[in-house]
Amino acid sequence: MKKLEIKFKSLNKFLPLMPYSSKFDNEIILLIGGKKQLVKKEPIHVRKVGRLKKIYERLGFYVETSGLYFTREHWNDRNRYGEDGDHTELFIGTSKEIVREGIILNKIEKRARDKEERKTAARLLGKLYGYPDCCIKHFIKLDSHNDIFAEIIHTLKNTKGNLNFYLNKYSGYKIISHIPCSFNCEKSIEIAGFVFDNLRKDLTEEAVRVIFRFSSMHILFIPPFEKISFSGDVKGDTLSFSFFKSTFLKSHIVSLLNITNMIKFTKNKIILLNNSQLVDELAPSQWVFLNWGGKTKKLFLKY
Numbered sequence: 499m500k501k502l503e504i505k506f507k508s509l510n511k512f513l514p515l516m517p518y519s520s521k522f523d524n525e526i527i528l529l530i531g532g533k534k535q536l537v538k539k540e541p542i543h544v545r546k547v548g549r550l551k552k553i554y555e556r557l558g559f560y561v562e563t564s565g566l567y568f569t570r571e572h573w574n575d576r577n578r579y580g581e582d583g584d585h586t587e588l589f590i591g592t593s594k595e596i597v598r599e600g601i602i603l604n605k606i607e608k609r610a611r612d613k614e615e616r617k618t619a620a621r622l623l624g625k626l627y628g629y630p631d632c633c634i635k636h637f638i639k640l641d642s643h644n645d646i647f648a649e650i651i652h653t654l655k656n657t658k659g660n661l662n663f664y665l666n667k668y669s670g671y672k673i674i675s676h677i678p679c680s681f682n683c684e685k686s687i688e689i690a691g692f693v694f695d696n697l698r699k700d701l702t703e704e705a706v707r708v709i710f711r712f713s714s715m716h717i718l719f720i721p722p723f724e725k726i727s728f729s730g731d732v733k734g735d736t737l738s739f740s741f742f743k744s745t746f747l748k749s750h751i752v753s754l755l756n757i758t759n760m761i762k763f764t765k766n767k768i769i770l771l772n773n774s775q776l777v778d779e780l781a782p783s784q785w786v787f788l789n790w791g792g793k794t795k796k797l798f799l800k801y
């Protein structure tokens with residue numbers, strides 16, 4: 499483990515932790531720790547490529563871009579990511595061969611017409627990325643990629659018992675980057691534990707507390723876009739919260755949540771309360787509430 503610690507020190511120098519963003523990189527920790535052979539970063543602005551390449555090469559990895567980053571989602575979202583052509587995919591691997599193999603498999607997985615061919619590529623890529631076999635199998639069965647709601651439901655349907663907060667990849671800081679086969683998948687928890695232990699060794703107590711707090715936040719997801727994280731306690735069918743954050747700061751729900759401190763989930767409604775006073779009722783056609791650590795997930799589901 500000595501070598502790993504030395505590498506972490508240099509990593510820290512180049513990638514200082516920003517606790518309120520996701521800049522401290524779980525995937526690079528796993529790559530350094532030998533738990534992955536390959537990492538893909540996307541979308542990376544072409545102007546950043548040179549600097550990142552230097553950092554990762556200094557850590558002893560091979561780095562290559564795979565041409566322009568484009569997917570339909572990216573094109574639709576180009577205001578956020580910039581005009582097409584500004585971004586690229588960056589592959590970071592333990593060797594040139596691994597990176598080249600990854601780039602080819604990635605192209606097949608994205609573009610092959612044949613479903614079986616795509617699945618095979620996804621399986622092999624999953625191995626290079628160090629994902630657990632159970633999660634690779636699960637991912638291949640998921641039809642609609644790039645759809646967070648479908649992804650959450652797919653994993654939730656396979657989850658028996660409590661949701662483990664280590665596997666909360668939706669509230670700001672991801673400890674794991676892959677889609678777990680269940681929200682208490684043992685292999686995924688093991689991977690998350692490795693990342694967390696290494697973060698703990700290297701970061702200040704405050705930074706670890708921030709990551710811990712992010713991971714424990716409950717998530718209300720209303721497709722297609724609304725994703726709200728809450729710090730609070732769930733008792734029965736009611737969430738009491740002291741803090742929330744949303745990806746859409748100006749949405750209708752957010753303005754209501756500003757005057758809410760309690761949410762009651764019933765079969766058909768989400769009831770917003772301020773000290774037992776009714777604020778409003780919502781009845782979206784689809785929603786899901788992820789109660790990390792809780793047993794009561796079935797109460798909160800409507801899909």
Ligand SMILES: [Zn+2]
Pocket residue numbers: 630631632633634678679680683684685686
């Ligand atoms: Zn799994």
